[in-house]
Amino acid sequence: MESSNYISKYCIIEEHSVFVNGRKQFASEPVPFTEFAKAVYKDFGMDYPKFFKMDSLSKLAFLTAEIILEDIAKPGEENNNIALVFANRSSSLDTDAKYQDSIQDKKDYFPSPAVFVYTLPNICIGEVSIRHQLKSESAFFVFDEFPSEFMKNYADVLLATGKAEKVVCGWTELYREKYRSVMYLVEKQGKTEHNKEIINQIYTNSLWTL
């Protein structure tokens, strides 16, 4: 499908670093993910206490989306025209395993409701939607590898059919301290063409700065 859409912003979080439009904006020492996530939250001046209740996958998706949407979707205002299309490889397995560990011992059996609610990958989309009051199209897919063509076509269809005016596409992968989140914003105006080659360059963090 030919595209006349554009990528206006992208953000990558991996290996204790945050890149925005190709520029490194934050880096920390190698620390566990939850410590790194807290450091990013503080460094970017975020103010949303519910962040600390999220599981790691939601924290990762939330931080990346927050950086993408900071100038676009103001918290507290309804934003109905921003769609979210996320994908990853490990689904919510990181939290699923933690939950399973917590209920292994039948003599010490206290299932945590707060952990259980994160045992689905699309909960991270819910967290971003709640934060920005997005009552819009959203989908979470599980693929072996980043599906650049699929993501491109999905975003193009949402924009072409008027389902959304902007689409945040993302790969938010996290399992046992290995994490990588790549998100980019697709819209009808801009300079950087929305095509498979550019998307792959963004995914591999090899695109020159926007």
Added chain:
Amino acid sequence: MDALKQELKSKIIEVLNLEDVAVEDINDNDALFGDGLGLDSIDALELIVLLDKEYGIKLTDPKEGKTIFQSIETMAAYITANRTK
């Protein structure tokens, strides 16, 4: 009962991941839900688990939680009267 109240504040902060709240920020009669600490329905379920795990109290009727979890004061009074450990 003061020691129990302090313990409860500390456990609630830990279990509910109240990152920016300190023990001294919570007054004994502050509302835990709504305008007070701003806890939500999942937090309420976690408090029910906390009662069971730490104090051996099983709430058979979750509606009781509304009264018990009004404040640290009401929680501490209920635990003192009903704890099995």
